[in-house]
Amino acid sequence: MAELLPSIKSPEDLQNFNTAQLNQLATEIREVLCNLVATRTAHFASNLGVVELCIALHRTFDFEQDRLIWDTGHQVYPHKLVTGRYDQFNTMRTKGGLMGYPNPNESPYDLFMTGHAGASVSTVMGLASGDYLAGHGDRHAVAVIGDGAFPCGMVFEALNNAKTLKGNLIIILNDNKMSICPRVGGVADYFDRLRMNPFYTGFKHEIVKALNMVPVFGDPTERFLAQLKEGVKAGLHGGMLFEELGVNYIGPIDGHNIPLLRKYLEMVKSQKGPTLLHVVTEKGHGYDPAAEDPVYYHTPPAICKPGEVKEEETKREGSKAYTNYARDAIAAVMRRNEKVTVLTAAMCQGTKMEPLREEFGERFFDTGICESHTVAFAAGQAKAGLRPVVNIYSTFLQRSFDQVFQEVALQDLPVVFTMDRAGITAADGPTHHGMYDVGYMRMFPNMIVMAPGDADELTAMVDFAVEVDHPTAIRYPKTNAENIKRDRAPLELGKAEVFRRGQDGAVICYGAQLAEANKAVEMLAKDGLDITLVNARFVKPFDAETILPILRESPFVVTVEEGALLTGFGSALLEEAADAGVDASHVKRLGIPDVFVQHGDRAEILAELQLDSLGIATVCRELAGVQRKVSSSH
Numbered sequence: 246m247a248e249l250l251p252s253i254k255s256p257e258d259l260q261n262f263n264t265a266q267l268n269q270l271a272t273e274i275r276e277v278l279c280n281l282v283a284t285r286t287a288h289f290a291s292n293l294g295v296v297e298l299c300i301a302l303h304r305t306f307d308f309e310q311d312r313l314i315w316d317t318g319h320q321v322y323p324h325k326l327v328t329g330r331y332d333q334f335n336t337m338r339t340k341g342g343l344m345g346y347p348n349p350n351e352s353p354y355d356l357f358m359t360g361h362a363g364a365s366v367s368t369v370m371g372l373a374s375g376d377y378l379a380g381h382g383d384r385h386a387v388a389v390i391g392d393g394a395f396p397c398g399m400v401f402e403a404l405n406n407a408k409t410l411k412g413n414l415i416i417i418l419n420d421n422k423m424s425i426c427p428r429v430g431g432v433a434d435y436f437d438r439l440r441m442n443p444f445y446t447g448f449k450h451e452i453v454k455a456l457n458m459v460p461v462f463g464d465p466t467e468r469f470l471a472q473l474k475e476g477v478k479a480g481l482h483g484g485m486l487f488e489e490l491g492v493n494y495i496g497p498i499d500g501h502n503i504p505l506l507r508k509y510l511e512m513v514k515s516q517k518g519p520t521l522l523h524v525v526t527e528k529g530h531g532y533d534p535a536a537e538d539p540v541y542y543h544t545p546p547a548i549c550k551p552g553e554v555k556e557e558e559t560k561r562e563g564s565k566a567y568t569n570y571a572r573d574a575i576a577a578v579m580r581r582n583e584k585v586t587v588l589t590a591a592m593c594q595g596t597k598m599e600p601l602r603e604e605f606g607e608r609f610f611d612t613g614i615c616e617s618h619t620v621a622f623a624a625g626q627a628k629a630g631l632r633p634v635v636n637i638y639s640t641f642l643q644r645s646f647d648q649v650f651q652e653v654a655l656q657d658l659p660v661v662f663t664m665d666r667a668g669i670t671a672a673d674g675p676t677h678h679g680m681y682d683v684g685y686m687r688m689f690p691n692m693i694v695m696a697p698g699d700a701d702e703l704t705a706m707v708d709f710a711v712e713v714d715h716p717t718a719i720r721y722p723k724t725n726a727e728n729i730k731r732d733r734a735p736l737e738l739g740k741a742e743v744f745r746r747g748q749d750g751a752v753i754c755y756g757a758q759l760a761e762a763n764k765a766v767e768m769l770a771k772d773g774l775d776i777t778l779v780n781a782r783f784v785k786p787f788d789a790e791t792i793l794p795i796l797r798e799s800p801f802v803v804t805v806e807e808g809a810l811l812t813g814f815g816s817a818l819l820e821e822a823a824d825a826g827v828d829a830s831h832v833k834r835l836g837i838p839d840v841f842v843q844h845g846d847r848a849e850i851l852a853e854l855q856l857d858s859l860g861i862a863t864v865c866r867e868l869a870g871v872q873r874k875v876s877s878s879h
């Protein structure tokens with residue numbers, strides 16, 4: 246039972262706590278985190294790891310004045326608990342409840358709504374710069390960034406800029422040796438070497454003490470010794486990479502020791518110039534199963550009883566998510582064709598590609614959280630004759646817009662984009678819904694852009710894409726995939742599939758809501774409405790040959806897609822109609838309107854958007870009623 250937490254209405258309440266109370270608070274926060282994941286899936290291990298760091302930060306700084314950004318934002322739960330949101334904590338990630346990421350609408354202590362990694366150093370630099378120019382140069386700006394997020398290109402762009410900053414910049418590197426999967430790459434190795442620093446292992450103190458006994462001034466022997474001292478010190482001094490960039494490096498230090506953290510935070514607070522404090526933490530700290538398996542416990546399913554966890558995982562793995570179909574289809578083409586490679590930007594676990602990592606060794610690439618690099622890298626591979634499959638979530642691929650344009654589309658290179666989480670991602674919310682990929686892919690010449698209507702179609706699209714000599718993009722959502730029974734028309738470039746023809750109206754579906762559209766049409770048939778149903782398959786090339794006649798002949802047309810209406814499939818249809826001089830005033834587009842959709846339950850959100858069978862049927866009935874009225878008044 247939490248004793249201290251309920252009384253904390255703001256971080257000010259921490260200011261009188263002694264060390265024992267701060268430690269107790271850490272224990273209480275961990276209990277609350279454990280209770281939360283007992284009820285629902287949520288980010289867990291990362292939050293367990295930053296409890297002490299969060300407490301020490303709020304105890305040292307005044308973030309009503311000072312600035313704090315948690316990079317990515319998935320580790321923000323302890324911060325929410327000490328900034329007055331304990332009472333609402335059990336609403337976490339539910340509709341209308343607390344968001345699983347920082348949210349300025351919830352609290353002035355959350356400055357940016359984030360969920361994508363790597364922006365924190367840039368944004369706090371902007372805040373520091375703004376504060377300085379506004380005459381608040383005494384404020385401090387703190388970015389807490391994980392070792393997984395650190396290799397993002399943007400972080401190095403910020404570091405490059407840091408020494409010019411007027412204002413107080415503090416970067417806390419939260420090094421837990423993990424991204425979602427074990428971190429990879431040269432920066433990871435560098436952090437490993439820094440961890441070997443005697444400063445952290447405890448030897449440095451002794452060596453520096455000994456060196457300090459060497460006299461600096463005096464005769465030539467002393468001068469030689471002084472030089473030796475500086476040389477040895479340089480060798481001992483970790484973080485040269487940062488120092489060379491003009492950023493002071495301090496650490497590494499133990500990130501689970503509150504008094505030690507406070508001591509070092511006080512030190513960096515008084516430091517002039519940009520400073521990086523390297524803090525070593527354990528992902529999952531305080532809950533042994535999470536510390537032992539931080540990959541699984543990054544976002545575990547609800548842990549009802551610890552013993553049941555692995556069983557849950559089996560269920561999850563056994564379910565037929567689109568992700569599984571994509572993974573299996575990619576594996577199959579990799580077995581058939583040695584030129585096919587697969588790339589992930591640190592999302593091996595979410596895309597379920599761990600078996601591919603094991604099976605394909607040299608043809609599997611985890612680039613870290615570096616989406617822009619990944620796409621340009623894939624372009625290079627394609628130019629060299631390979632067939633790269635870039636498997637990135639729709640929302641994170643936004644980071645590579647320019648590489649998709651210049652390195653891939655402009656060169657017309659055969660890179661395949663498999664865009665997972667395209668659509669509503671539910672509890673993660675607006676930072677993670679994959680809403681914009683239809684637009685950002687279809688606008689480029691040379692691109693072939695498609696979406697499967699069901700499970701087997703995804704497999705067919707992957708097979709098709711690796712054989713095409715152009716860039717291709719395939720989108721699919723975070724949900725289980727159904728197969729719709731029918732005489733399946735073979736997949737053909739730029740060709741839609743007409744499921745059924747009716748004279749009362751038409752539904753044209755782009756992507757995985759096809760099963761819902763199909764159900765809607767069956768429901769409508771029971772009402773006596775005979776509706777055409779089209780599985781569009783491609784938004785580009787657009788099948789004007791099939792779709793425009795349907796537009797001409799149908800009393801109404803409803804387009805269905807799980808993506809932004811602006812730039813989406815329905816918009817493409819309207820553009821085609823306008824260009825061909827076909828009347829489209831009877832077209833109703835269903836999709837995601839021009840708003841940021843909040844977090845919640847997937848089915849519930851889709852229902853609100855009228856993207857489920859009931860919603861589609863309702864819209865069709867309304868339109869059919871309007872049409873009847875129009876025709877009877879003539």
Ligand SMILES: Cc1ncc(C[n+]2csc(CCOP(=O)(O)OP(=O)(O)O)c2C)c(N)n1
Pocket residue numbers: 291294317319320360361362390391392393394395421423424425528590591592614616641644
């Ligand atoms: C641009 C972007 N790509 C991928 C992700 C998915 N993602 C979320 S957290 C995470 C790992 C972050 O590792 P780290 O920063 O070390 O934090 P930790 O979980 O270890 O605390 C990844 C890959 C993301 N949020 N943003």
Ligand SMILES: CC(=O)[C@@H](O)[C@H](O)COP(=O)(O)O
Pocket residue numbers: 317319360425543544595596666670673723
């Ligand atoms: C913080 C983050 O970006 C990821 O952890 C994300 O929440 C993963 O989403 P999935 O759970 O859909 O893989």
Ligand SMILES: [Mg+2]
Pocket residue numbers: 391392393394419420421422423424
């Ligand atoms: Mg990490």
